[in-house]
Structures are given as structure tokens and as C-alpha cells.
Amino acid sequence: MAFVIAAPCIDHLDQACVEVCPVDCISHDPAADRKAYIDPEGCIECGACEPACPQGAIMLDRQLPPVWAAFAEIDRGWWIDPEWARDAVDAQAA
Numbered sequence: 008m009a010f011v012i013a014a015p016c017i018d019h020l021d022q023a024c025v026e027v028c029p030v031d032c033i034s035h036d037p038a039a040d041r042k043a044y045i046d047p048e049g050c051i052e053c054g055a056c057e058p059a060c061p062q063g064a065i066m067l068d069r070q071l072p073p074v075w076a077a078f079a080e081i082d083r084g085w086w087i088d089p090e091w092a093r094d095a096v097d098a099q100a101a
């Protein structure tokens with residue numbers, strides 16, 4: 008279980024979450040990504056990023072509404088295959 012960054016981050020990338028994460032498990036490639044991604048293997052569920060996000064994009068994976076359920080796999084997938092995750096984000100934003 009981990010926190011997840013959902014659709015409201017797309018094309019916003021405020022990055023306040025990156026500043027507050029104590030374990031540096033939030034990342035993205037500024038040249039290629041439309042959102043940031045949380046590493047579910049690194050997230051310690053401290054919750055600091057959730058209120059920091061001005062878009063309300065961050066929540067626990069088990070609390071994702073059905074419309075954003077894919078973002079748990081998208082965040083996990085980016086750390087394995089960033090291109091797959093970017094395509095999945097594009098599909099969610101379409």
C-alpha cells in the first residue's frame with residue numbers, strides 16, 4: 008500500500024509533494040512526464056504529500072475513487088517502464 012498521484016496532477020506538476028517527502032520517493036522526468044509518480048516500494052505512508060498538493064491529486068491507493076483506480080498501477084509502472092506509464096497517462100487524460 009502507498010500513496011498515489013492521480014489525474015489532477017496531469018499538466019500541473021506543482022511538485023510541492025516532492026519537497027515534503029521525507030524519503031524522496033516522488034519523481035518525474037521534466038522533459039517527458041505530465042505528472043509525478045510515487046514509488047510504492049519507497050513510500051512509508053507518512054501522508055505528508057497529501058495536504059501539500061494544491062490539486063488534491065494525492066491519496067492512498069486503497070482510497071482511490073474508481074475513476075482514478077488505474078493510477079495505482081501507473082505510479083508503480085513508471086518506476087519499471089516509464090514509457091508505458093506515459094502512454095497510460097495520455098490515455099487517462101484523453
Ligand code: SF4
Nearest residue numbers: 028050051053054056
Ligand atoms: Fe513520500 Fe510520505 Fe507521500 Fe509516501 S506518503 S510519497 S513517503 S510524502
